[in-house]
Amino acid sequence: MNWIERDKSTIWHPFTPLKGVADPLMVTKAEGVYLHTDDGRKIIDAVSSWWVNLHGHGNPHIAKAIATQASNLEHVIFAGFTHEPAIKLAESLLKILPSNQSRVFYSDNGSTAVEVAIKMAFQYWFNKDEEKKRIIAIDGAYHGDTFGSMSVGERSDFTKPFVEHLFEVDFIDFPNGENDKEVIQTFQALAESGEIAAFIFEPLIQGASGMRMYSAETLDKLLSIAEEHNIICIADEVMTGFGRTGKLFASDYLVNKPDIICLSKGLTGGALALGATSCTSDIIDAFNSEDLKKTFLHGHSYTANPMACAAGVASYELLITPECQDNIKRIAEKHIGFLSRIKGQRIVKDVRTKGTVIAIEIETNKDSSYFSEMRNMLYPFFLEKDILLRPLGNLIYIIPPYIIKNEELDLVYSAIEELLNKHSSTSS
Numbered sequence: 001m002n003w004i005e006r007d008k009s010t011i012w013h014p015f016t017p018l019k020g021v022a023d024p025l026m027v028t029k030a031e032g033v034y035l036h037t038d039d040g041r042k043i044i045d046a047v048s049s050w051w052v053n054l055h056g057h058g059n060p061h062i063a064k065a066i067a068t069q070a071s072n073l074e075h076v077i078f079a080g081f082t083h084e085p086a087i088k089l090a091e092s093l094l095k096i097l098p099s100n101q102s103r104v105f106y107s108d109n110g111s112t113a114v115e116v117a118i119k120m121a122f123q124y125w126f127n128k129d130e131e132k133k134r135i136i137a138i139d140g141a142y143h144g145d146t147f148g149s150m151s152v153g154e155r156s157d158f159t160k161p162f163v164e165h166l167f168e169v170d171f172i173d174f175p176n177g178e179n180d181k182e183v184i185q186t187f188q189a190l191a192e193s194g195e196i197a198a199f200i201f202e203p204l205i206q207g208a209s210g211m212r213m214y215s216a217e218t219l220d221k222l223l224s225i226a227e228e229h230n231i232i233c234i235a236d237e238v239m240t241g242f243g244r245t246g247k248l249f250a251s252d253y254l255v256n257k258p259d260i261i262c263l264s265k266g267l268t269g270g271a272l273a274l275g276a277t278s279c280t281s282d283i284i285d286a287f288n289s290e291d292l293k294k295t296f297l298h299g300h301s302y303t304a305n306p307m308a309c310a311a312g313v314a315s316y317e318l319l320i321t322p323e324c325q326d327n328i329k330r331i332a333e334k335h336i337g338f339l340s341r342i343k344g345q346r347i348v349k350d351v352r353t354k355g356t357v358i359a360i361e362i363e364t365n366k367d368s369s370y371f372s373e374m375r376n377m378l379y380p381f382f383l384e385k386d387i388l389l390r391p392l393g394n395l396i397y398i399i400p401p402y403i404i405k406n407e408e409l410d411l412v413y414s415a416i417e418e419l420l421n422k423h424s425s426t427s428s
Contacts, residue, residue: 053270111144246355269315
C-alpha cells in the first residue's frame with residue numbers, strides 16, 4: 001500500500017469531502033515558495049499554506065531556532081513556570097503591537113486566540129460585577145471553528161449543524177461603502193442599550209468570507225462609538241497580522257485602537273502552531289486580584305510551547321528587517337499593477353487589493369458562495385500549472401510568502417489572466 005492509500009485509510013482531512021474529490025498530493029519537501037511532491041513537481045505556494053507562511057518554507061533562521069530550542073527545552077507546563085522564548089516573544093510582540101497593548105496570553109491557534117479574547121471580555125465584566133453579556137459582530141465574519149468563535153461568526157452552512165448550541169450575537173451589516181452610514185447608525189443604537197460587552201471584528205479585511213475589504217474610516221467610527229459606551233473592542237488579526245495588509249497590523253491604519261488583539265497564523269512564520277491574545281492594562285486590572293475566582297481560568301496543554309515561541313522570535317527578527325519590509329511594499333505595488341491590468345475585464349466582477357492580499361471575484365450567473373461549483377474548476381486549473389491557489393467559491397486570491405520573486409508572481413498573474421481569458425471566451 002502506497003502513502004496515499006495509507007493516508008486515505010487513516011486520515012480525515014479538513015474542509016474536504018470524504019467522497020468525490022481528488023487524492024491529496026504527497027509533499028516530500030518545501031523550500032522557499034515551492035512545495036515539492038513525490039512525483040517531482042514544484043508547486044508555487046501562492047496562499048502561504050493557509051496564510052501562515054511569511055518568510056518561505058524551510059527558512060534556515062527559523063529552522064535553526066527550533067532545532068536549538070528542541071535540544072534545550074522542548075516543552076514545560078506554563079502554569080507556575082516560564083521560559084526565555086515565551087518572554088522574548090511577548091516582549092517582541094509588544095514592541096510592534098499598538099502602544100495600548102500591555103500583556104500577552106498564549107494559546108495554540110487562531111480559533112483559541114479568539115476564544116481567549118471572548119472569555120476575557122465576558123469575565124472582565126463579571127469580575128467588575130456589571131451586567132454586560134451581548135457581543136456585536138459583523139455579518140460575514142469568520143473567527144474560527146470552536147464554539148465561541150463560531151458563535152461570533154456568520155450563521156451559514158458551515159455552522160448550520162451547531163446553530164442551536166451557539167450563543168446569540170448582534171450582527172451588523174458588512175460596511176460595503178454604500179451602507180456605511182446605516183451600519184454606523186445600527187451600531188450606535190446597539191451601543192446605547194448599555195448591554196454590549198464587546199465588539200469583535202476582522203480589521204479591514206474579512207478573510208474567509210471572500211477577502212471583503214472595508215474602510216478604516218468606518219471602522220474607526222465604530223470603535224469611537226464603542227469607546228464612548230465602554231465596549232471592549234476585539235481585533236481578530238489572525239489573518240491580517242504581521243504585514244499582510246501592508247502595515248504590521250491592520251489596526252495600525254486606525255486612530256482608535258482595539259482593547260484586545262488575537263494573533264496566530266504568521267506568528268511563527270508558519271513553522272509551528274501558536275496563538276496569542278494581547279490586551280490593555282485596563283483589561284488586566286479587572287483580573288488583578290488574589291481572589292482565585294477572579295483569575296482567568298483558561299489554558300492549553302501546549303500553551304507557550306518553547307519551540308513554537310522560539311520560532312516566533314525568529315520570525316519576528318526576520319519580519320522587522322528592512323529587506324522583509326521592502327518585500328511587503330514590492331508585493332503590494334505588484335498587486336496594484338496587476339489589478340489595473342485586469343480590472344476592466346467583463347468577466348471580472350470585482351478586484352480588490354490591500355497590502356500583500358489581492359482578490360479577484362469572477363462573474364458567475366450561478367451560486368457565488370463558498371459552495372460555488374466554479375471552485376471545482378478553478379482549483380485544479382491552477383494546480384495543473386503547479387500553482388497552489390485555494391479559491392473561495394468564485395473568488396481567487398493571492399497571499400504569498402514575502403520572499404516570492406517578481407518572476408514567480410508574474411507566473412501566478414499570467415495563469416490567472418489565462419483563466420480569465422478562457423472563461424471569458426466560453427461565456428460569451
